[in-house]
Amino acid sequence: MLFLWLVLVMGNLEESSQNEIFPPLWELVPENLADFNIQSGKVIINPWNYLERMGMYKVLLNVTAPFLDMKQEDNKKNILWGLPLQHGWQFRTGRLYDSTNSEKQIIMSVKSWWACMNYYLATIPFLGALDAGLFDEFPYGIVIAQPNESQSDFCYSVEGCRSFSATTMDAWKAFFELIKTINQNTDKSVPPLSPEEDKALSSMWKAHIGSINAALPRCSKRLQYLSEPEGNFGLDWSTAVDFIAATNFPTNFPITNEFQTFLPQRMLKEGDKAPNIPDFSEQENSVLHTLHLLKKFNSLTGGLLLKLWEKAMCSEEGRAAGRNLLQNMVNGDFAPATIITVIIELAKNSACDVQKNIRN
Numbered sequence: 001m002l003f004l005w006l007v008l009v010m011g012n013l014e015e016s017s018q019n020e021i022f023p024p025l026w027e028l029v030p031e032n033l034a035d036f037n038i039q040s041g042k043v044i045i046n047p048w049n050y051l052e053r054m055g056m057y058k059v060l061l062n063v064t065a066p067f068l069d070m071k072q073e074d075n076k077k078n079i080l081w082g083l084p085l086q087h088g089w090q091f092r093t094g095r096l097y098d099s100t101n102s103e104k105q106i107i108m109s110v111k112s113w114w115a116c117m118n119y120y121l122a123t124i125p126f127l128g129a130l131d132a133g134l135f136d137e138f139p140y141g142i143v144i145a146q147p148n149e150s151q152s153d154f155c156y157s158v159e160g161c162r163s164f165s166a167t168t169m170d171a172w173k174a175f176f177e178l179i180k181t182i183n184q185n186t187d188k189s190v191p192p193l194s195p196e197e198d199k200a201l202s203s204m205w206k207a208h209i210g211s212i213n214a215a216l217p218r219c220s221k222r223l224q225y226l227s228e229p230e231g232n233f234g235l236d237w238s239t240a241v242d243f244i245a246a247t248n249f250p251t252n253f254p255i256t257n258e259f260q261t262f263l264p265q266r267m268l269k270e271g272d273k274a275p276n277i278p279d280f281s282e283q284e285n286s287v288l289h290t291l292h293l294l295k296k297f298n299s300l301t302g303g304l305l306l307k308l309w310e311k312a313m314c315s316e317e318g319r320a321a322g323r324n325l326l327q328n329m330v331n332g333d334f335a336p337a338t339i340i341t342v343i344i345e346l347a348k349n350s351a352c353d354v355q356k357n358i359r360n
Contacts, residue, residue: 005016023088030055046145056126057084069177082251116219128172168210175203205245229268236291245320246313
């Protein structure tokens, strides 16, 4: 779920250590498969335990480090950092539980919309890595434990997830296979990107959006447990992801941490209406308001706004311009007429053909 915050800010990207915040309880999270519970020659992973779901991310970070962070000893250039950092924000702000129990705890609620959506960005990528052979040297099988309810809303194995959503599974497998073949060792982040980083991010974002698309219909019934403003915020985010993804936005550790600052640090409640929520910062209010306007105007144009945006982003020059345009939107310079004009100009001047809509 990660990635609503990427539309937030393109401001200063100083990688100061004081802004580098690891996910909650990171030091307790399993970092390799042998750290999980092993029974009868199989690793048992419970994705509804916060530490174990976060452990799947930590394992992915470690196993992909040779491919995605070849120059960094600390693995902080790895573009998969956005996933665990976003999940940590969900935990920190109480979004992984239903309205009847909002206290932070290790076991997540199957009724939580955020926990349900995030499942598709944890378990399916993890199984995609398994399918791509990243764990071939591990001597044990892997079992994903099922929740006590709503089992049919989720998948638990490579075969099961492929029958669940073959396109999504194939996209994650393709991403992990791709990174094993490229030398993605650049130190660059926001524009410009190296060709290797651009290619890896494009593949990752395609898989990321596939997970969101697969999750939305299966998690929708959980919106009833959210306040109306929180539910709208979640749906606004799901639209924003498409715009973010089209720019191949980097999601490494320092950039993600920079953006996490601007996320709402509590659940939205009845009566909250951005940009005038009293106990939210100006930036938090701006983020929420921007996301809502983006979804509203895309809906009013019947999705044309997104299609024009994707056409404009079909070259690296366009994507760099798009990343800068997102910065202006977050900084409060969001006039719908202006952004539509800019997008039309970008699309009109694009030197490449319209790419296939990533949502299809």
